[in-house]
Amino acid sequence: METKKSAELFERAKNYFPGGVNSPVRAFRSVGGNPLFIEKGKGSHIWDADGNEYIDYCCSWGPLILGHAHDGVLNAVDKTMRKGTSFGAPTQLENELAELILLNNSFIKKIRFVSSGTEAVMSAIRLARGFTKRNKILKFEGCYHGHVDSLLVKAGSGLVTFGNSSSAGVPESFVNETITVQLNNKSAVEEAFLKFKDEIACVIIEPVPANNGLLLQGKEFLTFLREICTKNKTLLIFDEVISGFRMSFCGAAGLYNIQPDIITYGKIIGGGFPVGAYGANKEIMACISPEGNVYQAGTLSGNPVAMTAGIAQLSECLKENFYADLEKKTKYLVEGINKINPFKLFKLFHLGSIFWIAFTEKEKISNADDIDANSMSYFKTLYHSLLESGVYLGPSGYEVGFVSSAHTYDDLDKTVLAFKTALNKLV
Numbered sequence: 001m002e003t004k005k006s007a008e009l010f011e012r013a014k015n016y017f018p019g020g021v022n023s024p025v026r027a028f029r030s031v032g033g034n035p036l037f038i039e040k041g042k043g044s045h046i047w048d049a050d051g052n053e054y055i056d057y058c059c060s061w062g063p064l065i066l067g068h069a070h071d072g073v074l075n076a077v078d079k080t081m082r083k084g085t086s087f088g089a090p091t092q093l094e095n096e097l098a099e100l101i102l103l104n105n106s107f108i109k110k111i112r113f114v115s116s117g118t119e120a121v122m123s124a125i126r127l128a129r130g131f132t133k134r135n136k137i138l139k140f141e142g143c144y145h146g147h148v149d150s151l152l153v154k155a156g157s158g159l160v161t162f163g164n165s166s167s168a169g170v171p172e173s174f175v176n177e178t179i180t181v182q183l184n185n186k187s188a189v190e191e192a193f194l195k196f197k198d199e200i201a202c203v204i205i206e207p208v209p210a211n212n213g214l215l216l217q218g219k220e221f222l223t224f225l226r227e228i229c230t231k232n233k234t235l236l237i238f239d240e241v242i243s244g245f246r247m248s249f250c251g252a253a254g255l256y257n258i259q260p261d262i263i264t265y266g267k268i269i270g271g272g273f274p275v276g277a278y279g280a281n282k283e284i285m286a287c288i289s290p291e292g293n294v295y296q297a298g299t300l301s302g303n304p305v306a307m308t309a310g311i312a313q314l315s316e317c318l319k320e321n322f323y324a325d326l327e328k329k330t331k332y333l334v335e336g337i338n339k340i341n342p343f344k345l346f347k348l349f350h351l352g353s354i355f356w357i358a359f360t361e362k363e364k365i366s367n368a369d370d371i372d373a374n375s376m377s378y379f380k381t382l383y384h385s386l387l388e389s390g391v392y393l394g395p396s397g398y399e400v401g402f403v404s405s406a407h408t409y410d411d412l413d414k415t416v417l418a419f420k421t422a423l424n425k426l427v
Contacts, residue, residue: 001035001052001388002052002379003048003050003052005050005296006049010034010035010037011085019075027056028103029382030220030396039051041067041068042069043067044067054387054391055392055407055415057355057394057401057402057403058401058402059295059404061402062246063266064267064272065245065246065268065353065404065405067404067405067406069175070406072135072312073187073271076308077273077354080308081305083306085303085305087303090302092281093307094302096307097310097311098113100318101277101279107249107251107279108263111277111279111283112277112288112301113307115275115301116266116275117146117267118147118148120276120277121145121146121151121241121278125201125202125204127294128262128309129202129286129349130292131284131294133197133199134200135201136179136200137150137201138178138179138200138202138204138206139179139180140181141367142182142183142212143204143212143239144206145204145206149169149170149171151204162330179192179196182368183215183367183368188302189224189260191273193232193234198232200232202229202237203229203237204239205222205237205239205262206238206240207251207256207258208240208252208354211399213358213400214349214350215366216368217339223256224257226258226260235262236262238252238253239264239402240265241265242266243386243402244349245265245266245314245317246354247323247353248352249314255352264280266275268313271308271310271312271314272309275303288314290378316405322352323352325405326353326403326405329403329412330352330354331350331357333412333416334350338414340419345426349359354401355392355401356399356401358371358397360388364419379399379423383395385418385422385425386418386419386422390418391415391418
């Protein structure tokens with residue numbers, strides 16, 4: 001496979017950007033080699049700068065649930081762009097997208113649009129602190145919530161700990177307001193509430209943790225979090241930047257029928273454009289400026305182009321059997337790969353239209369400690385073999401894959417064959 005042009009572009013990019021990229025995982029350091037520079041995408045396929053074609057399961061890290069360059073989204077966006085791309089003022093399109101979401105998602109009553117998932121989470125944390133008049137937050141090792149200072153904290157050595165910063169530039173004072181515990185560990189959560197009673201503003205979790213592998217929690221643990229938060233007058237935040245509108249139109253909250261206090265969204269509601277949002281009941285959302293005293297603002301919040309893309313995409317998601325068909329395709333792919341994996345070198349975990357490849361013998365991986373870091377060397381081999389066969393995944397063994405409505409069963413069959421070729425190399 002020829003990738004000369006991508007390599008040349010990467011060398012040039014190193015002169016302009018730290019590490020040659022504008023987001024770390026794009027640098028391919030987890031899998032080795034030079035990153036591919038993508039030229040275009042259509043449906044379930046992408047093409048790199050050298051003209052190589054791939055079946056894409058990264059889908060821009062999840063938001064392209066309809067695939068690349070969906071005609072309905074493009075046509076709607078084209079009409080809006082010709083009227084202007086940004087006003088920094090209210091537009092009818094904000095109302096339309098909000099109404100579309102709120103009428104079909106009973107877990108939130110009011111919503112605020114922002115420009116990214118990170119901004120949505122940052123705003124939700126501030127809102128929780130403003131509403132409860134408390135400062136500390138509790139998060140889980142293995143859940144990623146964007147590059148927010150107080151959430152870039154990794155677990156320390158104790159069962160309940162303030163941990164350590166996982167990034168330079170995060171003040172120790174921020175770390176000291178963040179309690180980090182292990183996923184799927186009820187006793188750790190209980191100990192945290194005993195130790196910091198009446199100090200915890202919120203518990204934040206990815207209800208479907210999908211940023212550090214697919215660490216499925218199940219309804220029991222999430223129900224426990226709901227109960228302990230209610231008991232302690234702490235807000236429960238579901239970070240659904242990945243799972244929102246991906247697992248179902250109501251996300252994981254709808255899938256498990258659990259009511260969080262605040263939900264954060266991103267990715268999918270922008271139809272491929274930069275969008276995030278957070279929502280809650282009317283009482284909590286009344287704390288947001290200009291109605292309340294929790295300040296949050298953004299010039300590009302509710303951008304008309306992004307709102308238009310969101311309306312077009314989510315309207316497709318509301319069609320009958322949309323999510324059932326996605327799940328059916330994902331099961332077909334996973335079961336097909338499992339059938340040609342007689343040596344059980346790896347396992348595919350999946351939920352809805354999200355899947356993850358793990359080199360493990362465990363039947364379930366529910367926290368970050370269960371992931372064998374040494375297994376990532378096998379993923380490197382698998383990854384480059386799949387590229388050679390025309391299959392593109394996110395360039396890290398910790399990243400999940402996504403199936404879109406644009407993926408055909410022919411795509412899925414070709415992907416199974418690509419895995420069969422890769423397995424031979426692994427063996």
